Amino acid sequence: MTESTPLRLDLDRSSPVPLYHQLASAIEAAIADGRLAPGTSLENEIALAARLGISRPTARQALKSLVDRGLLVRRRGVGTQVAPAQIHRSVGLTSLYDDLAGAGRRPATELLEWQPVEASAEVAAELEVEPGAPVVMVRRLRTADGEPIALLTNYLPEHLAPPAEDLERTGLYECLRARGTQPAVARQRIGARVATAAEARALGEGARSAVLTAVRVAFDDAGRAIESGHHVYRASVYAFETTMFAR
Template sequence: MSDHYEPTVVIDRDSDEPLYRQIAEPIEQAIISGELPSGARIEDEISMAQRLDVSRPTARRALQELVNRGLLTRRRGVGTTVTPPQVHRPIELTSLYDDLTREGFTPTTKVLSYEVHEADEEEADRLAVEPGTGVVRIVRLRSVDNRPLAVLTNLIPIDLAPSWTDLNEHGLYRCFNEHGIHIATAKQVIGARAATAEEAELLAEEPGAPLLTMSRSAYDSAGRVVEFGNHVYRPSLYSFDLTLVAH
């Protein structure tokens, strides 16, 4: 029995619809309907081209169309698989941990490093403190349903920083709230860049793979910077949702 999915495709060579779309559409419908579950393997383009009697570029384009739409994921050594459900995060003043829990996912956190040191000039500027002030730099790996999702790096004034233990069990903003620290406003920038070798290993991606980025400076009601975050996310599992209103 084959260990990969071979789509049932009826090729109509007289149709105006391109051949690659005639191949891609049945796979798309199988994914949307749930017939093809998350992680299911799809036959490779060589096998598909031979079985359907189409050119290899046609089969490759059919698969690439679904990759571009986020329905399939290609990884060296693994092949082409159905992409797991994506986490769609609204742009709100909330923590990733709480957002994931609210959406029905099971998030887990691993604290990779917890460094206490004196702020250099750049760190002092980020937190609006004097150079030499005590700060904590924390790096965490956030996973969802046992799949690595994001590497979270936060810089926090030492007098506000939660413990290593608390951060392993809860999201940062929940830790803040439990200690009477309430976020009032934040400045946030979203972007993208290539994964470093270290990030790729942590996130099960290839070095140089595209990652979503988000940096955030969060302030309490008195205007004090309580944390600066610099995070990277796997775009195959994660996206930001924005609602735009015309004035």
């Protein structure tokens, strides 16, 4: 948690713009330009109202509007803080590792598991193999700038699975390309649910926090299934983006 000295906020009482909106806009600007970094604690509404000479409901309304928009978070026993920086990822056939690096973040991988397993009925259907066929299961924790972002579980045909040490250095798709396999197309289903206790601990979230989920099956340029991914992302810091066109 980052502590800060009270931010200087100038309000124009002669303006037709409501005071709560001026206050919210000033705090939003300070977040955008870096004066209020992610994790910075803000004054509570009582202290803020007293310092600025405004009513407590006005301060409360300003802070609530920023909480509702995801710019601030309120945590019991901690208070109001600037929310973690959001990672916005376009929905495309790319590696999270490459997307983070391209966005100027510092991605890293903790390899949690790498082991041969028998394909379950679900995984067998996704990889187009017989149930019980040998596949490799890989589970990784992906971080950005040292902060947990996602739990990634992938299943790959045995002959395509990259070595564990390669997966600790870079993204899965880069490993596949280096071994002569080119991801070409994928189908993906995005959802949301409550994190399990183990997921919440691994991702540094509170109990029953919301997570985004993605189930992806990727195919090479010959149409062969090359990997099945079952991924869980922190909803507090991660979002998918899509572009839509009128028909």
